[in-house]
Amino acid sequence: DGGITQSPKYLFRKEGQNVTLSCEQNLNHDAMYWYRQDPGQGLRLIYYSQIVNDFQKGDIAEGYSVSREKKESFPLTVTSAQKNPTAFYLCASSRIRDSLMGELFFGEGSRLTVL
Amino acid sequence: AQTVTQSQPEMSVQEAETVTLSCTYDTSENNYYLFWYKQPPSRQMILVIRQEAYKQQNATENRFSVNFQKAAKSFSLKISDSQLGDTAMYFCAFLNYGQNFVFGPGTRLSVLP
Numbered sequence: 001d002g003g004i005t006q007s008p009k010y011l012f013r014k015e016g017q018n019v020t021l022s023c024e025q026n027l028n029h030d031a032m033y034w035y036r037q038d039p040g041q042g043l044r045l046i047y048y049s050q051i052v053n054d055f056q057k058g059d060i061a062e063g064y065s066v067s068r069e070k071k072e073s074f075p076l077t078v079t080s081a082q083k084n085p086t087a088f089y090l091c092a093s094s095r096i097r098d099s100l101m102g103e104l105f106f107g108e109g110s111r112l113t114v115l
Numbered sequence: 116a117q118t119v120t121q122s123q124p125e126m127s128v129q130e131a132e133t134v135t136l137s138c139t140y141d142t143s144e145n146n147y148y149l150f151w152y153k154q155p156p157s158r159q160m161i162l163v164i165r166q167e168a169y170k171q172q173n174a175t176e177n178r179f180s181v182n183f184q185k186a187a188k189s190f191s192l193k194i195s196d197s198q199l200g201d202t203a204m205y206f207c208a209f210l211n212y213g214q215n216f217v218f219g220p221g222t223r224l225s226v227l228p
Contacts, residue, residue: 042206042218104216106160
């Protein structure tokens with residue numbers, strides 16, 4: 001089955017540690033995205049990538065980093081510089097970012113808790 | 116910048132009844148897309164329905180339909196014959212060409228038996 005796989009589903013981190021969230025898709029989609037979800041705030045865009053080896057900052061990129069070495073993979077690193085990292089993180093993909101038909105397909109999410 | 120507002124943080128409806136979720140948005144663009152996404156307790160977000168702004172006819176998908184009022188910048192979702200499986204967070208989203216999705220804060224819908 002085609003889809004987006006995020007791992008781990010739950011992650012605990014001590015303050016000062018970097019953590020990396022994995023996102024893999026087998027939908028052959030060009031564009032991939034990372035969103036942060038907090039209660040009452042909807043989804044906020046962290047980073048997105050339209051092609052391999054290229055990515056752009058979203059609205060809340062500070063304290064995060066990404067890479068796009070393969071079309072299928074778009075890992076997100078939450079660095080120690082992120083002041084409030086406890087949140088639910090969603091990875092998504094779409095066929096073409098600039099298409100108005102660019103429906104987003106989502107993974108199941110990763111919940112990060114900083115202890 | 117575009118914004119999306121969902122004024123109902125939480126709603127409930129009895130099974131088999133009809134419920135309407137509200138969404139308003141702000142944009143100066145003329146051509147764009149609007150979406151309703153559903154996030155059930157299992158957390159995987161899925162697309163419920165999509166509307167192209169240049170189409171006057173309201174989109175319908177089985178029990179889900181929208182009331183798109185372009186002049187009023189309103190995009191409400193009607194769920195008919197509510198089922199327990201409709202219990203979820205519902206997000207309204209806006210997409211303009213060359214831009215990224217803008218999501219509303221969500222409405223938590225509970226379908227009561």
